[in-house]
Amino acid sequence: MAERLTDIGPPHYEKFLPPIVKENYGKWLYHEVLKPGVMVHVSESGAKLFTIRAGSPRLISTEKIRNYADLAEKYCGGHLRFTSRHNVEFLLTDEKNIDPLIKDLADLGHPVGGIGNAISSIVHTQGWVHCHSAATDASGVVKAVMDDLNEYFTSTKLPGKLRIALACCLNMCGAVHCSDIAILGIHRRPPKVNHDTLRKMCEIPSVSASCPTAAIRPATVNGNPSVEVLEDRCMFCANCYTVCPSMPLNDPLNDGISIWIGGKVSNARHEPMFSKLAIPFIPNNPPRWPEVTTAIRNIVELWAANANKYERMGEWIERIGWPKFFKMSGIEFQKEHIDDFKHAGLTFKRSTHITF
Amino acid sequence: MADQLPNTPILDELEKGTWPSFVKEIKLAAKNSPMSRDLLGLLEQSYEEKIGHWKHGGIVGVMGYGGGVIGRYSDLPEKYPNVSHFHTIRINQPSGWFYTSEALRTLCDIWDKHGSGLTNMHGSTGDIVFLGCRTEALEPIFSELTEAGFDLGGSGSDVRTPSCCVGPARCEWACYDTLALTYDLTMHYQDELHRPAFPYKFKFKMSGCPNDCVASIARSDMSIIGIWRDDIQINHDEVTKYAEGGMNIQRDVVGNCPGKCMDWDGKELKIENSYCRHCMHCINVMTKALRPGKDRGACVLLGSKAPIVEGALLSSVLIPFWKPKPPYTDLKDMVERMHDVWCEEGKARERIGEFIQRVGLGNFLEECEIDIAPEMVAHPRENPYIFYEEYYEEDDGEEDEDGE
Numbered sequence: 151m152a153e154r155l156t157d158i159g160p161p162h163y164e165k166f167l168p169p170i171v172k173e174n175y176g177k178w179l180y181h182e183v184l185k186p187g188v189m190v191h192v193s194e195s196g197a198k199l200f201t202i203r204a205g206s207p208r209l210i211s212t213e214k215i216r217n218y219a220d221l222a223e224k225y226c227g228g229h230l231r232f233t234s235r236h237n238v239e240f241l242l243t244d245e246k247n248i249d250p251l252i253k254d255l256a257d258l259g260h261p262v263g264g265i266g267n268a269i270s271s272i273v274h275t276q277g278w279v280h281c282h283s284a285a286t287d288a289s290g291v292v293k294a295v296m297d298d299l300n301e302y303f304t305s306t307k308l309p310g311k312l313r314i315a316l317a318c319c320l321n322m323c324g325a326v327h328c329s330d331i332a333i334l335g336i337h338r339r340p341p342k343v344n345h346d347t348l349r350k351m352c353e354i355p356s357v358s359a360s361c362p363t364a365a366i367r368p369a370t371v372n373g374n375p376s377v378e379v380l381e382d383r384c385m386f387c388a389n390c391y392t393v394c395p396s397m398p399l400n401d402p403l404n405d406g407i408s409i410w411i412g413g414k415v416s417n418a419r420h421e422p423m424f425s426k427l428a429i430p431f432i433p434n435n436p437p438r439w440p441e442v443t444t445a446i447r448n449i450v451e452l453w454a455a456n457a458n459k460y461e462r463m464g465e466w467i468e469r470i471g472w473p474k475f476f477k478m479s480g481i482e483f484q485k486e487h488i489d490d491f492k493h494a495g496l497t498f499k500r501s502t503h504i505t506f
Numbered sequence: 507m508a509d510q511l512p513n514t515p516i517l518d519e520l521e522k523g524t525w526p527s528f529v530k531e532i533k534l535a536a537k538n539s540p541m542s543r544d545l546l547g548l549l550e551q552s553y554e555e556k557i558g559h560w561k562h563g564g565i566v567g568v569m570g571y572g573g574g575v576i577g578r579y580s581d582l583p584e585k586y587p588n589v590s591h592f593h594t595i596r597i598n599q600p601s602g603w604f605y606t607s608e609a610l611r612t613l614c615d616i617w618d619k620h621g622s623g624l625t626n627m628h629g630s631t632g633d634i635v636f637l638g639c640r641t642e643a644l645e646p647i648f649s650e651l652t653e654a655g656f657d658l659g660g661s662g663s664d665v666r667t668p669s670c671c672v673g674p675a676r677c678e679w680a681c682y683d684t685l686a687l688t689y690d691l692t693m694h695y696q697d698e699l700h701r702p703a704f705p706y707k708f709k710f711k712m713s714g715c716p717n718d719c720v721a722s723i724a725r726s727d728m729s730i731i732g733i734w735r736d737d738i739q740i741n742h743d744e745v746t747k748y749a750e751g752g753m754n755i756q757r758d759v760v761g762n763c764p765g766k767c768m769d770w771d772g773k774e775l776k777i778e779n780s781y782c783r784h785c786m787h788c789i790n791v792m793t794k795a796l797r798p799g800k801d802r803g804a805c806v807l808l809g810s811k812a813p814i815v816e817g818a819l820l821s822s823v824l825i826p827f828w829k830p831k832p833p834y835t836d837l838k839d840m841v842e843r844m845h846d847v848w849c850e851e852g853k854a855r856e857r858i859g860e861f862i863q864r865v866g867l868g869n870f871l872e873e874c875e876i877d878i879a880p881e882m883v884a885h886p887r888e889n890p891y892i893f894y895e896e897y898y899e900e901d902d903g904e905e906d907e908d909g910e
Contacts, residue, residue: 159696160657162600231602233672279545287553419785
């Protein structure tokens with residue numbers, strides 16, 4: 151029997167770099183966006199590398215990966231890469247191949263775009279396709295939102311970059327908390343304790359300690375050790391469910407989506423910032439979540455019509471003030487918008503800088 | 507008929523529209539995979555009932571590893587027997603997500619043979635994700651992957667798969683070699699990556715410049731972001747061309763400078779570099795005229811995370827300027843000291859950022875023997891509740907008078 155290989159790590163990236171990248175590694179001089187989804191990088195040597203970026207649903211079949219491989223062989227000497235936002239990028243040395251490749255991608259159903267002042271692919275999680283704690287689906291909501299906003303992927307007509315992300319619960323595998331628009335699945339019903347399985351599957355002190363608001367207490371139920379939930383203290387984070395399968399929060403009647411806006415991670419102009427709550431709750435309405443797509447289009451178009459050039463969602467709202475945003479968007483300001491967790495006071499308005 | 511696709515009228519709606527459809531992808535996989543066929547049926551039921559049908563986790567993996575595989579079981583195994591097991595495998599991606607078509611085809615062959623044929627390219631942390639296989643397929647998959655030169659990524663309370671932006675491979679703004687550092691750290695932490703031994707997860711993300719294309723400041727416990735400390739390189743001829751081309755330099759460049767360190771008199775662009783905040787805006791906008799300086803390195807930040815458990819955090823400055831030099835021993839030594847303190851004192855499921863919130867940044871730095879710097883805070887404390895660590899006794903003064 152062959153020796154079992156372990157801890158070999160990933161392949162060294164140099165094995166996969168196209169020759170033009172190896173030759174010009176660290177020598178790139180500048181780049182220009184030629185048209186939506188197409189840019190050129192120019193090296194100190196004068197070499198030009200053309201990048202074509204295509205959107206992807208992230209959940210892709212091996213057949214699609216083989217299609218990508220075919221295109222890479224046809225146009226790029228068998229090289230390609232992916233981006234941090236699930237896009238696929240083809241790296242061309244011959245400018246004449248740009249349009250034929252875009253056409254082949256279109257035939258495959260993949261739009262080209264997402265560079266510059268555009269929306270890029272939505273970073274997202276697994277949802278009902280693969281996760282136990284999902285409060286909404288991920289791929290379906292993303293598909294519905296991107297179908298609606300595709301025109302902003304394939305153009306650069308937005309004032310600045312627009313980064314949308316979706317996480318199907320507060321665990322945020324998609325770490326959406328610093329996005330221009332974050333679509334966040336939320337539970338709204340406290341855990342339904344399964345007392346029969348809890349004592350077999352979970353450690354009561356760990357379950358109790360897992361709650362950030364101390365809402366879970368050890369208790370004796372029907373003569374057996376278990377826990378009880380102080381429901382008015384539960385803010386539905388589901389950390390207890392992560393620790394203990396007997397504390398499920400999933401509930402079709404109460405699960406749904408919240409919308410958060412105005413975050414960013416780039417340091418350009420304004421420092422990075424968290425997204426803030428815009429809409430506390432929208433019920434799940436599969437397969438197309440029309441209330442979610444309408445709400446997002448409303449926010450995107452309001453920003454696009456009013457922001458200054460380069461101004462990200464959060465920069466724009468910070469300039470005009472949140473009251474004005476609520477007024478302009480028609481979104482009702484509700485009790486849920488006021489923070490009441492730790493350090494909530496830092497989010498209160500502590501000046502008379504108020505616009506009317 | 508077993509090979510027929512199940513009836514999915516609700517999901518079929520998501521085959522329409524201009525954006526690429528994940529339903530089409532599942533159907534493509536379902537041509538050859540009974541697992542993907544049952545996944546379609548199960549997902550249709552979720553769409554009908556508005557609830558997921560996956561059970562909570564389960565500990566499965568490959569021999570000798572504690573991470574890299576996420577156990578997943580359906581809660582409707584009788585109805586959808588082919589997804590009764592549907593485990594995820596995370597495979598460590600090559601730095602910068604570059605591939606050859608040959609490598610991709612090899613991965614596809616392995617996955618078609620043993621799994622559902624469904625993938626994520628890529629998962630949020632950066633791994634290649636293979637979605638859906640049975641427990642008994644894990645060892646054969648692992649064996650074929652390692653034979654092909656690939657290895658598993660992280661999961662659970664371990665070093666998670668490090669990831670980076672495209673860096674110097676295709677970006678003129680890369681202030682250090684993100685691909686090289688990512689590969690080096692990944693290899694250095696193989697044991698920590700495959701065998702969870704921490705209070706919770708620990709992520710590294712490498713971005714080549716402050717634009718932070720891998721969102722490291724929001725999504726990694728250690729965010730290493732490229733920065734420079736000398737003057738922005740200016741090509742004045744290109745500045746002139748931008749102006750002649752109609753760019754409103756005053757409004758769109760100078761007006762957006764957070765450090766107010768730029769001046770445009772209609773002819774010449776001047777930058778007072780000692781006030782530059784390295785935000786990247788002017789460089790982003792005038793790609794041909796402006797470049798980061800030549801004295802390049804990285805700012806190392808620590809502690810970001812999503813909300814669970816105690817609230818979301820952004821990373822904060824740990825080392826204002828670091829010169830990455832292979833084999834990066836200074837960084838690794840510092841990380842080891844931090845891991846030691848965190849492993850010793852941290853609570854279960856406490857990320858290092860939350861740990862610092864609990865014990866205090868000053869105490870943490872002291873324990874880890876890291877020098878403090880004013881760049882670490884947005885501003886000094888506003889409250890007077892200071893834990894002064896020393897005070898004088900009456901006798902102390904007399905000793906001083908004795909000539910101390």
